[in-house]
Amino acid sequence: MDRRAAFCRDIARSAGAVALDGFTNRVAGFGMKGPQDFLTETDAAVERHLKARIAEEFPEDGFLGEEGGGAIKSDIWVVDPIDGTANFARDIPHFCISIAFVSNGETEIGAIYNPVLDELYFARRGHGGTRNGKALAVAQTSDFDAACVEFGWSNRKTNKRYLEVLSNILERGANVRRGASGALGLAYVADGRSDAYAELHMHAWDCLAGLLMVKEAGGAVAPFLSLGGLTKGGAVLAAAPGVAFGMSEATGIALEAGK
Template sequence: MSIDMTVHATAPQPETGSEMDRRAAFCLEIARSAGAVALDGFRNRKPGFGMKGPQDFLTETDAAVERHLKARISAEFPEDGFLGEEGGGAIRSDIWVVDPIDGTANFARDIPHFCIAIAFVSNGETEIGAIYNPVLDELYFARRGHGGTRNGKPLSVARTRDFDSACVEFGWSNRKTNERYLDVLSNILERGANVRRGASGALGLAYVADGRSDAYAELHMHAWDCLAGLLMVKEAGGVVAPFLSLSGLTEGGAVLAAAPGVALGMSEATGIALEAGK
């Protein structure tokens, strides 16, 4: 996977409401069509899987879903950029950022906790995001300034304020040391929270937006893993760390998303700063 950081676009033109409406409808459509490809691969997968690196799994379905999404997007919006986990891409002012299967380790081991994650970024702002678990047929969707939904029902973060009743998710990344991970994990546990790890960061963020979890944190994530989910949490009333403003699109970075009642405590425990003014 490679990322061409050169901006391959003319001067950006502002999106009209009707253009963004079309993109939003298209995003919902391709999330479901990609989900059909993923579900077929999950039900009919062959034994075994490939490895891109330590604890970095790869299946034939990852590539198939990414090819499907890239072809659909290129046909509908040929001027847009495309950045996928498997094939990389070139950065443009208007760009679709895609994780074809987030939770590949789960997928490969017959665990139905995985998703397709799609985000549309325009001029440095995530405008649209979709996260779809095809096994459960749960489609999360958000549009900047328009709120978020799961299967059409509004999303809202939890009202939890007491860490003794909080349930949070803390993702592991091999791009940070185990010592750092364990130190942060200990900090969260000492505050009294229950900590779990589902091995799909995109779904972890969606669950914060849905109130199923009180927070999600990870010391390093790539853009395709988190952009859609960060938008959903914000649109559902949650608090997040800055990401795109800190070169997250090209380099990735730390991620924190939380219900307001536990956001400051999670920031202190993880050492991940929240967006200014939050």
């Protein structure tokens, strides 16, 4: 696991270099995989880079990427080559590479890298988390009137349900924002920049690294892998302890037992 942890840090930065080059030098334009589901050439280039590096270093491990999919194995790397593609496509520098390593149903390692800001978030189960070497810690916020939370939108759930939950959060007094990168939204909870992140449905590549970071930073999270999230996705909630219960009530998303 030590070797995989060091390798994960390395490939997050090398993939970030590919993404940053694409962001800086790309030709204008983008494709669409579906409604509000953007695709650029750089998504594919970053995923190819990561898949090749992992296959070379750990050929026995599985690989699951947003663009190319993959086969589930007991040891598997779960990758979003660019989380926040809509931002990337519109020249907004709020996007990242998200990488998680899952072994026997547990997320062991996670990295989220924003190459524009050169911010590398990293966590290892039982070892805490860091941003550029500085320890991560969730916010101490307990008053919703002072809380700033992020609520992601998903076209896999109805707008009616989204608006109901949004209204519930606002009625508690929190400020609600949406940055259009769920992985960075989760990293910001781990870093105390946000008090909570919630989304009614996320895929594994969007959230596994971030959920691990929030747990390692002292936050509360919803169960994800135990509910089949690796294959089918699911609801995501991550929060500072002081607002976690209220966010769970407002969103209808349960927290892990004991949290």
